[in-house]
Amino acid sequence: MDKSFAVFGLGKFGSSVVMELTNAGADVLAVDINKERVHALADIATCAVAVDICDTEAMESLGISNMDAVVVAITESLDISILATIFAKESGVPYVIAKSRDAIHSKILLKVGADKIVRPELETGVRIARHLATGNVLDFVELSDTIKMIEMNIRPEWTGHTLRELNLREKEHINVIALRKDGELVVTPPPDNILEPGLSMLIIAEKKYLHKLVQ
Numbered sequence: 001m002d003k004s005f006a007v008f009g010l011g012k013f014g015s016s017v018v019m020e021l022t023n024a025g026a027d028v029l030a031v032d033i034n035k036e037r038v039h040a041l042a043d044i045a046t047c048a049v050a051v052d053i054c055d056t057e058a059m060e061s062l063g064i065s066n067m068d069a070v071v072v073a074i075t076e077s078l079d080i081s082i083l084a085t086i087f088a089k090e091s092g093v094p095y096v097i098a099k100s101r102d103a104i105h106s107k108i109l110l111k112v113g114a115d116k117i118v119r120p121e122l123e124t125g126v127r128i129a130r131h132l133a134t135g136n137v138l139d140f141v142e143l144s145d146t147i148k149m150i151e152m153n154i155r156p157e158w159t160g161h162t163l164r165e166l167n168l169r170e171k172e173h174i175n176v177i178a179l180r181k182d183g184e185l186v187v188t189p190p191p192d193n194i195l196e197p198g199l200s201m202l203i204i205a206e207k208k209y210l211h212k213l214v215q
Contacts, residue, residue, distance in 0.1 A: 005029070006064045006093075007045075007071045008053065008084045010037040013099055013118075014073030018045050029062065053084050064088065069095040072114070078105060082112055089113035149204045151180070154195055164191040173209040178202040 010032040030045035070088040098114035
């Protein structure tokens with residue numbers, strides 16, 4: 001995986017994002033003013049630093065402009081949360097996810113440039129990390145420790161072909177159980193229908209085969 005992310009705020013939510021992204025093979029910059037939190041993730045994140053977000057010079061030294069996304073996981077201080085979000089957007093980060101503590105906080109963060117708002121804690125942290133790490137996955141369900149069901153956008157090279165031609169069960173080790181177009185789900189899709197751009201597919205597969213598929 002060749003994606004890079006920064007996470008500001010290393011509480012439960014931020015730490016879960018850092019760990020999940022790292023496990024997915026991403027480069028992760030973990031940032032918090034609390035040195036104990038930073039130390040706890042020093043051996044997990046690609047780089048973990050203790051920085052005061054109010055320190056403009058220190059923030060600029062982080063070099064986040066080339067990050068694929070930034071997660072602002074700060075809710076203790078509304079001002080710091082807003083400042084971190086603005087800094088990320090002004091640095092040219094294309095996608096900023098910000099954690100919010102309530103509806104008003106959410107509205108403010110959206111106003112200052114956040115692309116996505118999240119509110120729950122640990123579980124959502126894992127889900128957001130997987131969303132970032134696997135950009136063409138629309139949703140997923142853990143069926144077991146080894147089996148996952150996901151909905152994903154069809155890969156560009158699959159358009160113009162039929163499921164029979166692609167033979168995904170043999171070549172990619174996945175089972176296609178449905179296709180979705182314009183919100184309508186077609187269960188057990190006909191194998192000879194040509195796949196069109198804009199389709200998503202619901203598949204079941206072992207996790208070990210999904211990593212390459214969803215990049």
